[in-house]
Amino acid sequence: MVFLAYGLLAVATQALFVTYAPVTQDAARHFGVPVGEIGWLSQVFPLVYVLLAIPAGLALDRFLRPALVLGAVLTAAGAFLRLVADDFTWAFIGQAVAAVGQPFVLNAIPGLAVGYLAERHRAAGVAAASSATFAGMVVGYLLGACLPGEGNIRTLTFVTALVALDAGVCLVAALRLRPYAGHGSVPAAAGGAGADRALRVAFGNRHVRRLCAVAVIPMGTFIALATFVQPLLAPAGVSEPTAGLVLALTMIAGVVGCAVVPVWADRRGREVEVMGAAIAVTAMACLHLALVPSALTAFVTLLGTGFMLLPALPIGLSLSERHAPGAESTAAGLIWMAGNLGGVVLATAVGLLVTRPALAFAALLGATLLGLPALHWFRRLDRPVDPVV
Template sequence: MPELTTDRRRARGAAAVGVGAVATVVLIRRSERRRAESLGRHTPLTGANENARVAATTAAPHVEQHTKSRWSVFLAYGLLAAATQALFVNYAPVTQDAARHFGVSIGAIGWLSQVFPLIYVLLAIPAGIALDRFLRPALVVGAVLTASGAFLRLVADDFTWAVIGQVVAAAGQSFILNAIPGLAVGYLAEKHRATGIAAASSATFAGMVLGHLLGAFLPGESRIHALTLITVLIAMDAGLCLVGALRLPPQPSPESAAVTSGLRALRAALGNRRVRRLCGVVAIPMGTFIALATFVQPLLAPAGVPESTAGLILALTMIAGVVGCAVVPVWADRRGREVQVMGSAIACTAGACLHLALVPSTPMAFLMLLGTGFVLLPALPLVLSLSERHAPEAESTAAGLIWMAGVPRPGRRPVPIRWTGPRGSRGVAARRGRHRGPRGRCCGRVRI
């Protein structure tokens, strides 16, 4: 009997060892399979999202084989993104004329632009969460709000309806700007996503240039209504184009299966160390560019640069930035040098500011500021492209955080781009230059 008991114990021990060995083999195989399935992905997921990603990755070869880029959607999106920024700076180049037209102060006209960054800060995260969960419906909402806000300004030719329209359009901007990475994932092949993000970002800044140029070529109190009407037509046509293009559904991809929704998207974005670093990185080049654009006229006035010339320099700087957004990110993505490019841009900007401080003159301002715009503005599409890779489960929410880190805060007014003619009035910077004292004291009054 004791021998039988010993045999049974040995049999049970052998069975337990066998079960343990089988379980170990299964765990090792599962670990190897998960490791193989996560190749090429930068951000590992856990929980329910891991299962979704495993399923999507298993089918990834089939999906990628039939994926093609739908550039028509990105073209329509670029038109609407440009329209939102044209609305943003609609009254900035004609501040004094608009104040006389509406019968309000210049400070009140400034709020027609201020509401855009203010509303964006309030709606960036909710809009990003909505885009992560419902990309096409959220984009349609943004297009409708933008077009409706632009149209509301025509209800009555007074300041109240202008404010209402700008607020509604600003709410639509939150959905439009955050959609760039999600739109790239849904409608572009992986090899074209960096190009698409660069093109969309370039269109955004091109809209600012368009808004300033419209104001520059339509000056005068009597042309405020015409200026408003033109931007209304642009916004409505662009919105219709995007709504029509969005009839094409986004194509399935491994990234679309990994997307989370609701507060989980916000937690995923905030908990992602790379996203937090990108938010800190983008604040440096974008903040520097905004500071230079905001104070370019008073900074150049002590060197004897007229206000009209400073406005021309700023216009060309923004155009150089638009070109840089379309070229630099694509080059950096193909060579995998996004971080190095941003570091070089910051170093070049520091050198440009030093040259401008040592040799303040009109030719130096043209040369240095154009180069600064070309290398600084591409930082935004570079960071958006990196966020799409590092936060595939919450790319729109991450884009909202990045935009908030880089966009102008309320209280910073866009600098008007003006070409003053013989009957044009001189601005604040020129008046300071006309009454300035020694150069050192004048420069000391400008604080960034």
């Protein structure tokens, strides 16, 4: 029950994140601003996440349910603030408020798994909850594809606000069920020492720190693609509805991948290999989009990217939960923060290159390949040390 309600809230949060991404050009005309400005309606989410990831994680490790309720309230409030006036200023204010709630929602995944699931089911629970976040992007992209045109921007904003309100109410009702063993009040592994202890447990762990390094580039690449793929494909003759459909199908592939790939990798101990394959597939997608941009290329390459890359997140969260007991949400916050920091940097760079699509995709290709040495660095921790002779 709790995981179902959480899934609805995760859907709402991510639907708000990508509300304007599949209708970038229509939104720019509707609000009377340049296309690059519309990108900030999405980019504010990773930017705020970078600032609040650690405080939100600490709050969730100490007070799981109240902090999660705060995230739900901020998400719904931000969604409705966008309706105060039909202009870019209020759209940005509402997005910013919802963005403040996002870390309290997304960082809660490992804590909910520990609090409400038996240990043998936690990897599957993390995967399912992560799937819900990507399903939210599917909802956002499908709504954009179904409501194209400058005249439907207000309707799109209203529909996503209703989704956020309903999800928030469901979560608050579900959280009346208490976690097992008092989790969410005083973390057992943290010894009741509070926020300082949780931060030391999470950041002091070498596995968590190196997972953060792994997350920066691939997750940043995906955020940049999700934000700007529509205007980048426009010069190749790909329409806004088609681009929205491509993004929606990419996210559907990601949801399917998250339901299957992390569980398979966990059972076989192949987490690192799967993440390496995801980086390689994403790099190949960027290469093909730079050389032969078209609707067909986008469909084929981005579906593969969604299926392989998005499961890397729940894999990383599951690995962090194992290595930072009692500070699961703080560790998750560090990983999400690293990925969103990569998103801020790469999306900003792509925004500057939005009129030169080939160069933008080439830049994402080069950045994505940097994830491979970071992954090798992480893998060295679990490699046995040769004895000294």
